[in-house]
Amino acid sequence: MSKYYKTANFYQSTFLFSKGLELISVDRTDPKKCEFVFADTPERELLVGVFNFSKENDPETMVDFRKAVLAIKTLKNALHQP
Template sequence: MSDANKNQNYLSVNFYASVFLILKGGQIIGIKKSENNSKQFVFIFRDFPQRKELLQQFNFSPENSPDLMVDFRKAVAVIKSLKEKLWQQKL
């Protein structure tokens, strides 16, 4: 993962962290292939103030923390949507 770039975007290669950010209100604006690894994709987000705190929660909150709780059906929908977008990128 990298910090926000000059365009105020946030880039992530972590699929599940990206799902978590979307579920918590992050706006994904694109997906591209990684320049360093042709098998890896980069998720591009419009950066937002809560992003750093949300990633701290995602990476370091203890199991069963209320901060990590999300609607599972929404999580499944976001995962399916991102996977569809990844397949579109591969074609």
């Protein structure tokens, strides 16, 4: 397992951040897209599976809306930092 997990999916990143994964940085290596870099954990693989494959209203996909708002603000701020 890698030390980091990268994704360009903003919604997945919002979910992962809301579930407590640590955002390390934003990778801007590719000028056409940015990737969010998270500290990888054993839980991350499970969370990505939940995000991608759970049914609507599955309790595992639910997050506190205030956490989601904080995640969105944090990710947008990270995108707009030089």
